[in-house]
Amino acid sequence: KAGVTQTPRYLIKTRGQQVTLSCSPISGHRSVSWYQQTPGQGLQFLFEYFSETQRNKGNFPGRFSGRQFSNSRSEMNVSTLELGDSALYLCASSLGGPRRHFGPGTRLLVL
Amino acid sequence: ELKVEQNPLFLSMQEGKNYTIYCNYSTTSDRLYWYRQDPGKSLESLFVLLSNGAVKQEGRLMASLDTKARLSTLHITAAVHDLSATYFCAVDEAVSSGGGADGLTFGKGTHLIIQP
Numbered sequence: 484k485a486g487v488t489q490t491p492r493y494l495i496k497t498r499g500q501q502v503t504l505s506c507s508p509i510s511g512h513r514s515v516s517w518y519q520q521t522p523g524q525g526l527q528f529l530f531e532y533f534s535e536t537q538r539n540k541g542n543f544p545g546r547f548s549g550r551q552f553s554n555s556r557s558e559m560n561v562s563t564l565e566l567g568d569s570a571l572y573l574c575a576s577s578l579g580g581p582r583r584h585f586g587p588g589t590r591l592l593v594l
Numbered sequence: 595e596l597k598v599e600q601n602p603l604f605l606s607m608q609e610g611k612n613y614t615i616y617c618n619y620s621t622t623s624d625r626l627y628w629y630r631q632d633p634g635k636s637l638e639s640l641f642v643l644l645s646n647g648a649v650k651q652e653g654r655l656m657a658s659l660d661t662k663a664r665l666s667t668l669h670i671t672a673a674v675h676d677l678s679a680t681y682f683c684a685v686d687e688a689v690s691s692g693g694g695a696d697g698l699t700f701g702k703g704t705h706l707i708i709q710p
Contacts, residue, residue, distance in 0.1 A: 525702050581686070583627075
């Protein structure tokens with residue numbers, strides 16, 4: 484079974500731009516969650532989707548948004564990028580139970 | 595606000611030695627997770643502990659959960675160099691009814707270096 488895939492793997496943007504990251508969960512998984520990892524703040528929960536509905540959201544500004552499609556693929560968008568948004572963005576998928584499978588991540592650098 | 599505290603945050607040890615990483619959390623949740631992360635890589639799930647007294651072992655690693663003390667431990671037995679990595683514990687904020695995975699709150703991680 485293929486694992487969680489994330490695209491792109493690496494991305495360089497400049498301040499003020501926007502970015503869209505994509506996550507394809509493991510086949511059959513309906514839950515997708517997103518996390519941001521930075522050296523300063525560590526791993527932080529962004530949001531979680533289940534069957535196209537956002538079920539939970541972390542403490543991030545409205546510039547961070549996401550959605551999930553009917554095929555369970557998910558995208559997250561960050562508008563008006565700031566230097567502090569440079570991070571590794573991880574996506575995790577789940578059948579709906581506690582075990583989550585993390586993807587390889589997208590490394591975003593904001594210049 | 596849910597807090598998850600790991601200690602130590604940095605650990606350098608010799609091969610063959612035993613050591614324990616501690617994870618304290620502030621919620622009544624009984625779902626505790628341990629992950630491993632290698633430099634530049636994603637998170638690898640090690641253990642999922644779902645009840646008080648749960649103990650799981652995989653190779654040289656053993657994890658346990660005491661929900662009354664709000665404490666989990668990750669014990670390393672006879673460490674080998676390949677176990678060098680950063681280890682994170684994490685807790686669910688809450689368990690939703692009807693399925694779905696809620697957000698994890700992570701500890702800061704324990705950077706483990708095992709020297710020959």
